[in-house]
Amino acid sequence: MKSTIQDALQSSPLLRASEITKIYHSGTVSHPALRGVSLDVRKGEFVAITGPSGCGKSTLLHILGGLDRPDTGDVQLEGQSISNLDDYSQTLLRRRRMGFVFQKVHLLPMLTAIDNVMVPLRLDGVDFAKARQIAIEALDSVGMSNKHSNRPGELSGGEAQRVAIARAIVMSPAILLADEPTGALDSENGHMVIELFRQLVLTHDQTLIVVTHDLSVAESADRVVKIRDGLIIDDSASATTINKVGSPQAERT
Ligand SMILES: Nc1ncnc2c1ncn2[C@@H]1O[C@H](COP(=O)(O)OP(=O)(O)OP(=O)(O)O)[C@@H](O)[C@H]1O
Ligand SMILES: [Mg+2]
Numbered sequence: 201m202k203s204t205i206q207d208a209l210q211s212s213p214l215l216r217a218s219e220i221t222k223i224y225h226s227g228t229v230s231h232p233a234l235r236g237v238s239l240d241v242r243k244g245e246f247v248a249i250t251g252p253s254g255c256g257k258s259t260l261l262h263i264l265g266g267l268d269r270p271d272t273g274d275v276q277l278e279g280q281s282i283s284n285l286d287d288y289s290q291t292l293l294r295r296r297r298m299g300f301v302f303q304k305v306h307l308l309p310m311l312t313a314i315d316n317v318m319v320p321l322r323l324d325g326v327d328f329a330k331a332r333q334i335a336i337e338a339l340d341s342v343g344m345s346n347k348h349s350n351r352p353g354e355l356s357g358g359e360a361q362r363v364a365i366a367r368a369i370v371m372s373p374a375i376l377l378a379d380e381p382t383g384a385l386d387s388e389n390g391h392m393v394i395e396l397f398r399q400l401v402l403t404h405d406q407t408l409i410v411v412t413h414d415l416s417v418a419e420s421a422d423r424v425v426k427i428r429d430g431l432i433i434d435d436s437a438s439a440t441t442i443n444k445v446g447s448p449q450a451e452r453t
Pocket of ligand 2: 257258259379
């Protein structure tokens with residue numbers, strides 16, 4: 201039987217967050233950063249998370265990526281709980297299945313662009329020659345084929361962020377998570393990063409979750425999730441998302 205949009209929308213999500221709560225404690229003061237957040241993300245979706253400063257966006261992104269644990273609730277990747285994994289398994293899962301991009305690029309200053317991009321592969325035991333080849337392809341895919349040997353100090357902010365994106369995608373992550381990736385860039389470089397993200401979604405079916413204050417990032421996303429005071433107040437899966445889930449070929453060609 202031919203599958204319908206409804207069927208596609210009801211199929212299992214790639215990532216499922218269920219009733220996530222997180223309370224931070226500073227001395228005697230408790231601050232509820234997340235107060236029951238549930239979110240399903242499907243393969244190939246480009247989701248922007250927005251909201252005022254302090255509303256819990258980074259906290260949520262860290263929990264979705266296994267960088268932090270919720271107090272209650274659960275995050276599942278491809279049907280498997282990641283919130284309850286032990287530290288070692290969570291580290292492996294982050295390295296193999298998640299890619300992270302932050303406002304600050306966190307490149308290692310003494311290593312060249314290519315050596316920086318090779319780090320996750322080498323940590324995962326990929327041999328040098330193969331890691332180098334994969335890193336070259338990743339750098340080429342972000343338009344950095346002519347700066348393989350530059351160290352971070354010899355790169356512009358936009359170039360450094362592109363290297364950081366190459367490092368984030370080099371393990372072919374299930375999900376790319378970005379926290380204010382354009383926050384430190386001028387509008388031209390910010391635009392270039394957004395375009396790069398769109399290309400990854402369109403050509404590699406990359407699933408992408410971006411926390412952002414940048415309206416142009418949110419406008420480029422398929423779906424905008426708005427957070428306030430630790431709760432989702434709006435989740436607008438746009439028509440593009442529905443088309444994409446229902447008819448991926450039509451959307452991508
Ligand atoms: N380690 C921490 N200890 C105590 N409180 C924290 C900690 N981290 C975050 N918070 C608090 O939790 C709330 C949510 O923080 P979070 O960093 O998730 O906000 P955000 O939405 O990402 O803000 P911004 O847009 O400014 O980055 C804030 O009130 C913050 O002060
Ligand atoms: Mg933040």
